Amino acid sequence: MAMRQTPLTCSGHTRPVVDLAFSGITPYGYFLISACKDGKPMLRQGDTGDWIGTFLGHKGAVWGATLNKEATKAATAAADFTAKVWDAVTGDEVLTLAHKHIVKSVNFTQDSNFLLTGGNDKVLRIYDLIKPEADPQEIAGHTSAIKKALWCNNDQQILSAADDKTIRLWDKNTQEAVHTLSFDASVTSMEYIPDGEILVITYGRTIAFYNAHSLDLIKTVDAPASIHSASLHPEKDFFVAGGDDFKLYKYDYTTKEEMESYKGHFGPIHTVRFSPDGELYASGSEDGTLRLWQTAVGKTYGLWKCVLPEELSSENSEVLYCPPAEIKA
């Protein structure tokens, strides 16, 4: 029996949500961090969306946020010209890394020992978190503001996307650009899938998939509207994308067919990511909310409960919350 998707709305932010990231799967589940223009990034339990804490300290809009695999550390990039590292268990600020301009992106290596930052001063920086007082390694080359910088290929290389309409693959040791991709339009988002070495890029209405080593194009898919972010399912059977028309689109990765589209947000979608187990995906929007969506609609998972038709009308349904047609944020 086909069911209608019930997104779970996570409220709390007061301005647009511009970035979000999941941790890996830890003994305590997995976690989600959201970056918001209100300057207060939040940590949530990944499978329920329950708020855990707010990282307080930034004095400007937070443009990028990330968690390490174990969800013990968080990093944020902000308009106050700093990147901060936080203890994701206590919520305490651990390190403030001063930059010369707005910082847009932060990313940990797998061992959590190095932090990569990139932003409006066009320089990539690598900070050694064991020796944070030491000067960061700097990689210059981009000719405009860097939007996103990611470690890839076993943390030996770096992928960066900038407003100069290029994506560059750098070798961490030689600090040289190994490959460059040029586009006609600004790249709006980038996601790296280590298992399978796939790079997911969005620009204009296009979602493009590249090999992360060679930067060879695998395939492209065009959406009905301008796309700001896309994410590939860990098993690579679907991907989701969202952008200007407030809708979330779900596509079959193999056939490139649009499978579903979901309305729900009241503003453009800025960021969308699959959870590490692929059971749900989260979207962040201009409307200030995060929404969680089920990959398999109707399955019992997190706060969603599979209800058989007999149960809906039985006496035992008082624990269940059957959403009305419109759930307000």
Place this chain on the structure above:
Amino acid sequence: MKTPVSVLRLPRGPDPNSRGFDPNSPRFLALCPTTLSSSSSSGAVDEEEQRLRSDLRERFLRTLLLMTDKQVEFNMHEKVRVRARFGASDIDVLNFQVSGLETPLGVQKEALLRCQDVISCSFEL
């Protein structure tokens, strides 16, 4: 018409009074053992602080109640001093609703004062 998927409850939102990161959560207790002893010894101190906070908050709210319909003088930034009849505050104390606001440009029948601009206010009991 498809049936919408049922949910057990909605995701919990932020606590307005704290930044979260519950020190009693299983994850915190497991990963931060060194802070456990310090938090239990300062437990009594925290309780006292909470009691004081509650007292102050209650006094503030009672003051707002007493102010209702009274002539209040507001001391604001940029050396602004205005008088008005206090009506009410919004729930987050972001705005005060006032009537008969006396300004250098005349008396404003109904107005909202932005609380972050108010330094202090005084009134006769």
